[in-house]
Amino acid sequence: MAKLLYIEASPRKERSHSIAVANAFLDAYAAAHPGDTIDRLDLWAETLPAFDGAMLDAKYAILHGEQPGTAEQAAWGEVERVVARFTSADKYLISIPMWNFGLPYVMKHYIDIVTQPGLTFSFSPDSGYAGLVDGPVAVVYASGGAYHEGSGAEAFDLQKPALEGWLAFVGLTEVTRIIVAPTLAGAEDVERARASASDAARAQAARF
Numbered sequence: 001m002a003k004l005l006y007i008e009a010s011p012r013k014e015r016s017h018s019i020a021v022a023n024a025f026l027d028a029y030a031a032a033h034p035g036d037t038i039d040r041l042d043l044w045a046e047t048l049p050a051f052d053g054a055m056l057d058a059k060y061a062i063l064h065g066e067q068p069g070t071a072e073q074a075a076w077g078e079v080e081r082v083v084a085r086f087t088s089a090d091k092y093l094i095s096i097p098m099w100n101f102g103l104p105y106v107m108k109h110y111i112d113i114v115t116q117p118g119l120t121f122s123f124s125p126d127s128g129y130a131g132l133v134d135g136p137v138a139v140v141y142a143s144g145g146a147y148h149e150g151s152g153a154e155a156f157d158l159q160k161p162a163l164e165g166w167l168a169f170v171g172l173t174e175v176t177r178i179i180v181a182p183t184l185a186g187a188e189d190v191e192r193a194r195a196s197a198s199d200a201a202r203a204q205a206a207r208f
């Protein structure tokens, strides 16, 4: 029995295109994998800790190969709790809107909490950095505009390189893109984009 972690990054809920397509994925996934567990992580409902103070000091202590003090260890426990939920999954689904060409800040906050030495990546002077997480990832990307190859707007799209650069850093290199775009366009174009993304999501979920 596998565990799928679904990370949701839009606050728009029933109005959200990325969530609607992710829900199509999840319905198809549940039908195809009835024994699996789905853990829904709504980043807008989570209270993630500020990454500062003792928590930040703990990270630097670990990076320098030092023993964190008592306050740092206590703060690090919170990081470990958030990371444990992330790394306990076998597979990942992420739905993510484009905000100002990149990621919504809740996703960046989550990345800053879970990207930690000894937990999700390692470093050694001989072999450099290595990701410690594995499993396939499906990502539903939503954007108001369209940034596909040939659109002329490719260079503005910092959403996919930011997310996939991070995923690769922690070891998640098997990524499938499901794109719902443009979502700020005429009703027919939006409907077409959403229907085709939902079809792609269902097909992907059945073999995920």
Ligand SMILES: Cc1cc2nc3c(=O)[nH]c(=O)nc-3n(C[C@H](O)[C@H](O)[C@H](O)COP(=O)(O)O)c2cc1C
Binding pocket: 010, 011, 012, 015, 016, 017, 018, 019, 096, 097, 098, 099, 100, 101, 102, 142, 143, 144, 145, 146, 183, 184
């Ligand atoms: C704060 C904010 C910034 C946005 N910035 C961009 C942008 O840079 N490029 C773009 O194409 N769309 C942008 N949009 C539009 C969203 O990407 C679009 O509405 C998308 O459908 C949001 O995903 P959702 O429907 O899942 O919430 C932005 C929307 C918001 C709220």
